[in-house]
Amino acid sequence: MSGKKYSEEHKILFYETDCTRRVTVGMLVNIMMLASQDQSNELGVTVKKVKGLGFGWVITQHLIDIKRMPRIYEKVNVITEAASYNRYFCYRDFWIKSENGEELAKMHSVFVLMDQNKRKIARILPELIEPYSSDYTNKIERLPEPEKLISDEQVKTKKYQVRFMDIDSNQHVNNVHYFDWMMDALPSEFLLEHSLKKMNIKYKQEVHYGDTVESRAYIDLNDQEIKTVHQIKTEHTLCCTASCEWIPQK
Known part of the structure; x- marks a missing residue:
């Protein structure tokens, strides 16, 4: 079992692309994060509600796989799912597909809840996670670390x-x-x-x-x-x- 899926259509706009007429990686992530926020708004877990409780969602890691960058004016389908969570971490998946269903990109992301006053990670509040119907797990995902930049030569x-x-x-x-x-x-x-x-x-x-x-x-x-x-x-x-x-x- 997994969480509720949400999808929305998006047309690639000129300001989301670079001189190659393809989406930049930053804008690709922006498009996926917009779908995440739109789902949260639909479920009543708005930014205003989270901030009203004294918290904010913070991303700690993204794993991104790209088969093809969407092109200018291309219409894509953005899909997201709040898949699972434990006491301190929430795991969300994203997919971007073409109009004919071809998977163009996918992303796995880790979120934490930040106490805005203490600037520390807080335990996940039930009222902020239950609307997504995500699976609870006692396990903490051990995602690979990015490679280290060791030498200053040629940096x-x-x-x-x-x-x-x-x-x-x-x-x-x-x-x-x-x-x-x-x-x-x-x-x-x-x-x-x-x-x-x-x-x-x-x-x-x-x-x-x-x-x-x-x-x-x-x-x-x-x-x-x-x-x-x-x-x-x-x-x-x-x-x-x-x-x-x-x-x-x-």
Whole structure:
């Protein structure tokens, strides 16, 4: 048994794509997260209700698999399911399919409930999870860690100042901005010649308004797979890590 599924149609808009006319990975995640929020609103678990209780949902990790990025003006079906939960973690699945049912992308995500005053993870409240009919489990999923960026050699870096527009209702940087920072640290030639196949991204510490972040990326072309490894850091803190697999652009 698993939770209630929810689906909605979405037309890919021009501002969700880059110069290749394909959706960016950040916008791909945005589209899936919108479906998640729309389901929550339909079930009465609105942002206003969660904030009224003094909490906010925070994502700790995404595992993303991409068969093909949706293209500009393409109509897709976005499906999501709050699959299971335990005392502290909620697990949600997402799928994006073409009009003819072809699976284009899928994502597995981990959410926690954050106490907005204490800035600490809280136990999942029954009234915030029961509407989804998710399975309760005593097990904690052991998801793979992103690969580590070990050497500073050949690491490409860019710095960014966190803007007011980057902050969400939880008072920290919206998770989607990390994707843009990570991809932007890669050379344009690499991005034009390769398509993202898989991404494992894990959030470790919050980034706030006014912080200066450094995006660090390493391209590994030493074996049969094309990989990149990423870090987002503030001056003293490692905030987010990711590892990606790529294929040559078709």
